[in-house]
Amino acid sequence: MRNSRLWMTSRPALLGAVVTLALTSASVAAADDAPGPFAVTSVAGATAQSARVGALFGADRADGLAGGHFCTASVVHSARRDLIVTAAHCVDGDDSDLVFAPGYRDGRAPYGVWKVGRRFLPDGWAKGQDEDSDIAFVSLEERDGKRIEDVVGGNRFVAGVATGATAVTVVGYPASREVPISCTNRPTSHSRTQQRINCPEFTGGTSGSPWINGDRQVVGVLGGHEKGGSTPDISYSVVLGSEAAELYRDAAGGP
Numbered sequence: 001m002r003n004s005r006l007w008m009t010s011r012p013a014l015l016g017a018v019v020t021l022a023l024t025s026a027s028v029a030a031a032d033d034a035p036g037p038f039a040v041t042s043v044a045g046a047t048a049q050s051a052r053v054g055a056l057f058g059a060d061r062a063d064g065l066a067g068g069h070f071c072t073a074s075v076v077h078s079a080r081r082d083l084i085v086t087a088a089h090c091v092d093g094d095d096s097d098l099v100f101a102p103g104y105r106d107g108r109a110p111y112g113v114w115k116v117g118r119r120f121l122p123d124g125w126a127k128g129q130d131e132d133s134d135i136a137f138v139s140l141e142e143r144d145g146k147r148i149e150d151v152v153g154g155n156r157f158v159a160g161v162a163t164g165a166t167a168v169t170v171v172g173y174p175a176s177r178e179v180p181i182s183c184t185n186r187p188t189s190h191s192r193t194q195q196r197i198n199c200p201e202f203t204g205g206t207s208g209s210p211w212i213n214g215d216r217q218v219v220g221v222l223g224g225h226e227k228g229g230s231t232p233d234i235s236y237s238v239v240l241g242s243e244a245a246e247l248y249r250d251a252a253g254g255p
Helices: 002-010 123-128 148-152 242-252
Strands: 041-043 053-058 069-076 083-086 098-102 114-120 136-140 168-172 181-185 194-198 210-213 217-221 234-238
Touching: 069 098, 069 148, 069 168, 069 210, 083 148, 083 217, 098 136, 098 148, 114 242, 136 242, 168 217, 181 194, 217 234
Parallel strands: none
Antiparallel strands: 041 181, 053 069, 053 098, 069 083, 083 136, 098 114, 114 136, 168 181, 168 210, 194 234, 210 217
16 A cells, blocks of 8 residues: 555655654754754654644554554644645545544544545646645544544644744654654755755654744645655755645635
C-alpha cells in the first residue's frame, strides 16, 4: 500500500537511529516573538493547541493505530468546520481510504479517529506534481454528529505572510515515534516559491506538519522542495501565495 510507505520517500528516515533531542550551543538563543529557544526539538506537550495537529493513517489501521502513521496534518478554521491541511504528496495518488487522529499519542486517539472525505489538490500538483504546489486540504466526515472543529478547534490558514516575518513552531509526527515533536525557529527564504527552516530530527512522517506563528496562524506546511527535505535537520514549505489562497477558498466552503 503506497500510503504506508510514503514517509520513506518523502522524509527519509535515519536507519537504525534513535531520535535524540539534544540542546546544542548553536541553538540556545531565546525568541523574542515566540517560545524559545530556537532550533531545539522536543516532545510536544499535550495541550489544546497541539490537539489540532494529528497523524494520518490508512483506514485499515483505524482499529490498531500504533506504528501505522505516515504523515502529519492539522485542523484549520473553515466555514464548514471540517477541514485539515497537509502536504499534497501525502494524499494524492490512489484513492485509498485514510483517517486522521488529532492529538494522537502512544497508540491512542484521545479526540477520536476521523474519516477523510474530499481531497483538494492544486492544479500545479494534480497536473505535474510541481513542488511549488505541494499543499492540500482535506475535508473530514462528521463523527457522532460533530465536526472536527467542534472538538479541537482550528488554527487560521493565512497566505501571503512574508517568509521570516515572525518565528514559527513546527509540530509533526516522525514515523519512528508515537508522540509529536515540536521546534520553533524563524524561516528563511530558499527561493521565491520555497521557504526553509532549521529544526533537527524532523524525519519521515513529518510531511504535512503545520508552521504556526505566534498568532496561531498556519503560514507554512512541511513539504515542497524534495517533498519536505532530504535531511532531518532542514525542512521546507511552499511559500503560501495566491494558489494556496485560492485552494483554501475552494476547500473551506465560505469566505
